[in-house]
Amino acid sequence: MIDPRDGAPEDLLTFARGLGVGDHAVRRLLTAIVGRGIDDRGEWGRSFQVPRRLSDHFADLPRLRLDRVVTSATDGFQKLRFLTSDNLALETVIIPLHKPGAVSLCLSSQIGCVMGCVFCATARMTARRNLSTWEIVDQWVQARDLARQGGRRATGAVFMGMGEPFLNYDRVIAAAEILRCPYAGQTAAAGITISTVGLVPEIDRFTNEGHRFRLSISLGAATDEKRQRLVPVAARTNVAEVMAAARRHALSRRDRVMLSYVCISGENVGEDDALALGRLIGDTPVRLDLIDVTDPTGHFLPPSDAEMSAFRDALTRHLGQPVVRRYSGGKDIQAACGTLAGLV
Ligand code: SF4
DSSP states (O other), X not given: OOOTTSSOHHHHHHHHHHTTOOHXXXXXXXXXXXXXXXXXXXXXXXXXXXOHHHHTTSOOOOOOEEEEEEEOTTTOOEEEEEEOTTOOXXXXXXXXXXXXXXXXXXXXXEESOSSOOTTOHHXXXXXXXXXXXXXXXXXXXXXXXXXXXXXXXXXXXXXXXXXXXXXXXXXXXXXXXXXXXXXXXXXXXXXXXXXXXXXXXXXXXXXXXXXXXXXXXXXXXXSHXXXXXXXXXXXXXXXXXXXXXXXXXXXXXXXXEEEEEEEOTTTXXXXXXXXHHHHXXXXXXXXXXXXXXXXXXXXXXXXXXHHHHHHHHHHHHHTOSOEEEXXXXXXXXXXXXXXXXXXX
């Protein structure tokens, strides 16, 4: 291990024990690096009593270069663009929450994405690579610190930025473990949401490993025919199999599984779509989050108020489970869901 942010805290503890270093020193190191954002090794020793025989194993910690910050004039969303050491751009979003002063941080897990969802700007980028664990954690640290400067507190994190998190499973889970660690990110597991467009083996792995992070499964549509059009790569697995994995997750956690559904005018918000959703989901306990599509090309449009209202009525009849309309903000700065492409 050459970077203490490049594995789960448990990995760092194992590494340190191999050096004969006690767990307390590891906790202090995590507090310094992640909790306080200090990357000066001298400071780790002076202020946090991290022994040299641990800190000497770590090279100077690389950082992402914060290249640009833009703030929405309409709703206060902020988008941060970072550059990696190989000069690739990635984006992170600070999302204001209803509770005054609280924000959630939307993190990227890959640069580009091979899933090819037709309404998504990330899919139109060249898919470059997975982010390392430290690159994910550093997004969080720098966005948290920027929020702090404005007197705000990061209370949650969502893996809904650039990329399909479950295509970078190990690093995403390790990063989430660092965020939830009480000595590092100090974020409750229930405040960390990992999103997937429906990779069944990884959903099952996540379920079987017993993580307490929240899972959000994005359906795209309720029928295979529509999914093939909207989320073509994910649709290689039929939607009934995705739903079966969602059901296994819900039953294992004894909780509702969160499904998200990008709403597109004239495409997937009709009476027939509500009926298909009701049939697909059946009695699996879910919470359905409806998100208006934001497509910078203007090809896909969000439903009108009347269309959305009729769709919600139809869902009440055919699904009869909690439905939430999730706000996807920062539209004026291309920070909304599906608009991150490293361009602003
Ligand atoms: S919506 Fe998510 S999974 Fe689909 S292409 Fe965009 S980043 Fe990838």
